[in-house]
Amino acid sequence: MEDLGPTELLQMKFGARLPDGQEDAFIKQSTRDGIITLWMPLDNSVQILTFLKTGINHPFLLLFDITAIDERSRKKDPDYPSSDFTLVYVLFSFGRNSFIRLKVALKGEYPAVPSITKLWMNASWYEREVFDMFGIRFDGHPNLRRILMPLTWEGHPLRKEHPARATEMGPFRLFDEKQDREQAALQFKPEEWGMQTQSEDSDFMFLNIGPQHPGTHGVLRIILQLDGEDIVDAVPEIGFHHRGAEKMAERQSWHTYIPYTDRVDYLGGVNNNLAYLLAVEKLAGIEIPERAQVIRVMMCEFFRIASHLVWYGTFAQDVGQLSPVFYMFTDREKIFDIVEAVCGGRMHPNWFRIGGVAQDLPNGWQTLVKNFLDYFPKRLNEYDQMVMRNSLFKARTVGIGIFTKQEAIEWGATGAQLRACGFEWDFRKKQPYSGYENFEFDIPTGNNGDCYDRAWVRVEEMRQSLRIIEQCLKNMPEGPYKSDHSLTTPPIKKHTMKDIETLITHFLNVSWGPVIPPGEAMSCIEATKGANSYFAISDGNTSPYRVRVRTPSFAHMQMISYISKGYTVADLLSILGAMDYVLADIDR
Amino acid sequence: MNKWIIIGAVLAGLLIVAPGLIWLERRLLALWQDRYGPNRAGPFGVLIVLADTIKLFFKEDWIPPFADKKVFVIAPAIVAISVLMSFVVVPFAPGFIVADLNIGILFFLAMSSMGAYSIILGGWASNNKYALLGSMRGAAQMISYEVFMGLSLMGVVIQVGSFSLHDIVEAQKGMWFVVPQFIGFVIFLIAGIAETHRLPFDIPEAESELIAGFHSEYSGMKFGLFFVGEYLGIMLISSLVVCLFFGGWLGPAFLPPIAWFVLKTFAFIALFILLRASLPRPRYDQLMDFGWKVLLPLTLLNIVITAGIVLMNESNPMR
Numbered sequence: 046m047e048d049l050g051p052t053e054l055l056q057m058k059f060g061a062r063l064p065d066g067q068e069d070a071f072i073k074q075s076t077r078d079g080i081i082t083l084w085m086p087l088d089n090s091v092q093i094l095t096f097l098k099t100g101i102n103h104p105f106l107l108l109f110d111i112t113a114i115d116e117r118s119r120k121k122d123p124d125y126p127s128s129d130f131t132l133v134y135v136l137f138s139f140g141r142n143s144f145i146r147l148k149v150a151l152k153g154e155y156p157a158v159p160s161i162t163k164l165w166m167n168a169s170w171y172e173r174e175v176f177d178m179f180g181i182r183f184d185g186h187p188n189l190r191r192i193l194m195p196l197t198w199e200g201h202p203l204r205k206e207h208p209a210r211a212t213e214m215g216p217f218r219l220f221d222e223k224q225d226r227e228q229a230a231l232q233f234k235p236e237e238w239g240m241q242t243q244s245e246d247s248d249f250m251f252l253n254i255g256p257q258h259p260g261t262h263g264v265l266r267i268i269l270q271l272d273g274e275d276i277v278d279a280v281p282e283i284g285f286h287h288r289g290a291e292k293m294a295e296r297q298s299w300h301t302y303i304p305y306t307d308r309v310d311y312l313g314g315v316n317n318n319l320a321y322l323l324a325v326e327k328l329a330g331i332e333i334p335e336r337a338q339v340i341r342v343m344m345c346e347f348f349r350i351a352s353h354l355v356w357y358g359t360f361a362q363d364v365g366q367l368s369p370v371f372y373m374f375t376d377r378e379k380i381f382d383i384v385e386a387v388c389g390g391r392m393h394p395n396w397f398r399i400g401g402v403a404q405d406l407p408n409g410w411q412t413l414v415k416n417f418l419d420y421f422p423k424r425l426n427e428y429d430q431m432v433m434r435n436s437l438f439k440a441r442t443v444g445i446g447i448f449t450k451q452e453a454i455e456w457g458a459t460g461a462q463l464r465a466c467g468f469e470w471d472f473r474k475k476q477p478y479s480g481y482e483n484f485e486f487d488i489p490t491g492n493n494g495d496c497y498d499r500a501w502v503r504v505e506e507m508r509q510s511l512r513i514i515e516q517c518l519k520n521m522p523e524g525p526y527k528s529d530h531s532l533t534t535p536p537i538k539k540h541t542m543k544d545i546e547t548l549i550t551h552f553l554n555v556s557w558g559p560v561i562p563p564g565e566a567m568s569c570i571e572a573t574k575g576a577n578s579y580f581a582i583s584d585g586n587t588s589p590y591r592v593r594v595r596t597p598s599f600a601h602m603q604m605i606s607y608i609s610k611g612y613t614v615a616d617l618l619s620i621l622g623a624m625d626y627v628l629a630d631i632d633r
Numbered sequence: 634m635n636k637w638i639i640i641g642a643v644l645a646g647l648l649i650v651a652p653g654l655i656w657l658e659r660r661l662l663a664l665w666q667d668r669y670g671p672n673r674a675g676p677f678g679v680l681i682v683l684a685d686t687i688k689l690f691f692k693e694d695w696i697p698p699f700a701d702k703k704v705f706v707i708a709p710a711i712v713a714i715s716v717l718m719s720f721v722v723v724p725f726a727p728g729f730i731v732a733d734l735n736i737g738i739l740f741f742l743a744m745s746s747m748g749a750y751s752i753i754l755g756g757w758a759s760n761n762k763y764a765l766l767g768s769m770r771g772a773a774q775m776i777s778y779e780v781f782m783g784l785s786l787m788g789v790v791i792q793v794g795s796f797s798l799h800d801i802v803e804a805q806k807g808m809w810f811v812v813p814q815f816i817g818f819v820i821f822l823i824a825g826i827a828e829t830h831r832l833p834f835d836i837p838e839a840e841s842e843l844i845a846g847f848h849s850e851y852s853g854m855k856f857g858l859f860f861v862g863e864y865l866g867i868m869l870i871s872s873l874v875v876c877l878f879f880g881g882w883l884g885p886a887f888l889p890p891i892a893w894f895v896l897k898t899f900a901f902i903a904l905f906i907l908l909r910a911s912l913p914r915p916r917y918d919q920l921m922d923f924g925w926k927v928l929l930p931l932t933l934l935n936i937v938i939t940a941g942i943v944l945m946n947e948s949n950p951m952r
Contacts, residue, residue: 366911
């Protein structure tokens with residue numbers, strides 16, 4: 046029983062019980078990423094998911110993602126189950142260290158499925174997103190409203206009939222009636238947000254934190270229901286930063302989508318490139334040369350430090366400390382000097398390519414990296430003195446915004462949020478990618494799961510990143526920086542003038558972009574803020590059929606209302622600061 | 634006639650130095666934060682003050698339509714007036730004082746309590762939730778910290794036997810009161826920072842939480858008055874610390890008394906700015922806890938001990 050995989054367990058439990066006793070209750074689909082992918086019947090979907098969460102050894106406790114695919118214009122294999130829409134649940138089991146992908150085939154223009162909000166707390170936003178993007182209804186969802194698009198939006202953007210460019214839509218006109226309608230939709234009605242205006246002994250005050258507020262670090266709106274300064278309820282409203290990154294993937298070529306990924310977690314830089322490319326490279330079957338892998342790791346770790354520095358400084362500023370942010374941005378600038386020397390770009394370097402990286406490392410890069418490695422650890426110690434050991438800083442963060450490991454998993458929290466609860470989980474270690482298995486580093490963990498521990502974990506992570514960079518510096522292998530696979534983009538030009546086949550491939554790959562073989566693949570990396578994953582689907586075309594971007598901040602932001610209740614407005618700012626979110630990472 | 638010259642000199646001096654402090658603060662913060670600060674207009678960027686003032690004067694005098702107009706206008710005036718009035722009792726040098734009241738310290742305490750009104754009224758009249766939260770915090774903070782501020786001075790008053798600031802400075806010829814009244818000094822300084830609501834006690838305007846707190850809705854010269862009021866407050870508290878604990882104008886004779894006074898005062902102004910550059914902001918309830926549970930007992934203890942020693946010395950027949 047112990048050794049059985051989830052497929053066998055599911056077959057045993059549900060296989061025979063189907064009405065007509067059919068054998069193939071679960072259709073197994075093989076995907077390029079090797080993640081177990083099963084098609085499950087719609088009628089039993091809730092029971093099946095419940096069974097996976099509660100009924101087995103090493104259960105699938107984490108609801109990693111819910112998304113959908115509009116299948117109506119896809120070029121399908123003959124054995125691919127027929128459906129108009131496919132709903133995809135991705136679960137993760139820490140005990141098994143494996144994902145499982147469960148698909149439900151849906152028929153009809155606007156299908157409906159049962160909601161699983163009772164089963165997982167974090168299902169709520171994912172289901173709202175699917176509803177918003179595809180028009181799939183979730184029966185039993187307590188608050189099935191649009192989440193990313195404006196309430197007055199017409200259509201569901203990720204459906205294939207929805208235009209992807211403004212030029213495909215009529216010219217925009219704002220008539221008076223339309224303006225009135227839009228403004229009426231913005232009217233705040235507490236009831237719609239599930240809030241009462243008064244309790245037995247007090248009237249509540251509603252306070253809009255955002256969308257324009259210095260403490261939210263971006264266009265985020267949090268509606269607070271206050272009793273004095275105590276938070277009764279806090280409901281985040283997101284979507285102000287939504288730019289349709291997933292929709293854009295469907296109109297870009299596989300190659301030209303890379304710059305868009307930079308802008309998802311805009312502090313994480315090349316980490317986003319990596320997450321996307323790992324999925325694409327799995328689809329294409331490209332092996333990355335060793336040197337390219339180490340270069341990738343090194344740049345990812347530089348960006349991890351850069352991102353954490355921004356978080357560090359702004360967090361200190363959120364609790365009222367004005368100076369650290371300047372010192373930390375100065376240090377970040379030093380990282381950007383290296384990034385600039387290597388990539389040419391700074392925040393959005395757009396530097397990884399399908400099959401490797403854009404260029405080899407420049408001459409003298411060792412000196413730059415070495416200087417930084419000598420310089421930065423001292424600064425980190427200074428910051429410890431200035432921020433982490435400051436008693437006022439501790440007073441503002443210790444014991445604030447506590448959640449347990451179980452709660453973190455229930456809400457889909459990953460990254461430092463999860464590690465601060467004392468759970469040693471880092472995808473770089475547990476499911477190594479891009480050669481992380483060759484590096485020596487520790488996973489810092491906290492104990493209490495409060496804002497202070499989250500901060501501590503990130504500070505330690507910077508030290509570990511330095512260790513990794515040092516190992517990259519010492520052991521940078523020789524060799525090509527790009528794979529010689531035919532789908533590598535831009536392709537290697539060496540042999541183009543020698544044989545016609547290579548010339549044709551090169552010409553097509555450069556003019557149209559590479560044609561990635563049909564299939565599905567998902568990547569999951571430990572990005573700066575948590576688990577970032579790209580689910581890429583190809584139907585054998587020059588552009589992706591669908592790209593799903595699962596970002597950590599989305600899951601973290603959903604927790605806000607759960608973890609901030611009972612604290613004060615000032616504490617909310619500590620909680621937000623310790624969360625380390627980026628609005629583009631939430632809204633995509 | 635002489636009186637009018639002193640009043641004119643004090644007023645002019647304060648109103649020139651207060652905006653100048655904005656420049657000083659920005660330059661010092663920049664120095665401590667590894668950046669340049671304003672350095673373009675005029676030598677070392679001092680003319681930024683002029684540019685800022687002109688900008689504030691020529692801004693539209695905007696009163697939000699939902700505000701309570703009269704109160705909205707009065708509130709910023711209160712803060713500037715009450716702080717300026719306090720300077721009446723500050724002795725800048727021997728004889729260089731607007732009015733040597735025999736209740737000098739009480740007059741200062743009374744005037745600084747008036748400052749709380751400007752925060753409450755400004756926040757209330759703005760009819761804005763952030764302003765309201767800020768003014769509620771501000772009122773609570775100022776009222777509680779006034780208690781220890783007054784009490785922390787009583788040690789000095791007991792030792793001197795007078796409320797007159799002039800007498801108090803004269804009494805420090807042998808030893809500055811910062812030595813015997815060290816606890817009183819620390820508490821007065823903390824309470825003074827809270828009274829001027831500067832970081833780390835800038836809770837009424839905590840920008841990362843309440844945007845700009847009680848003056849969120851203010852702009853133009855009315856905002857300017859709050860701003861100048863804050864800097865006047867810093868100068869007031871600094872000059873009082875100097876008078877009460879650091880011997881006022883007293884100092885070696887190679888500099889004139891007024892120069893000693895100004896030097897010492899600016900040292901404390903720089904300390905205010907350094908605090909702002911280095912400390913985070915505690916939470917509102919932590920601030921209250923700290924005030925009532927730590928500072929108040931300490932202050933009372935200080936008074937009891939001082940009074941006891943003074944009594945002992947007086948009953949000692951050898952004296």
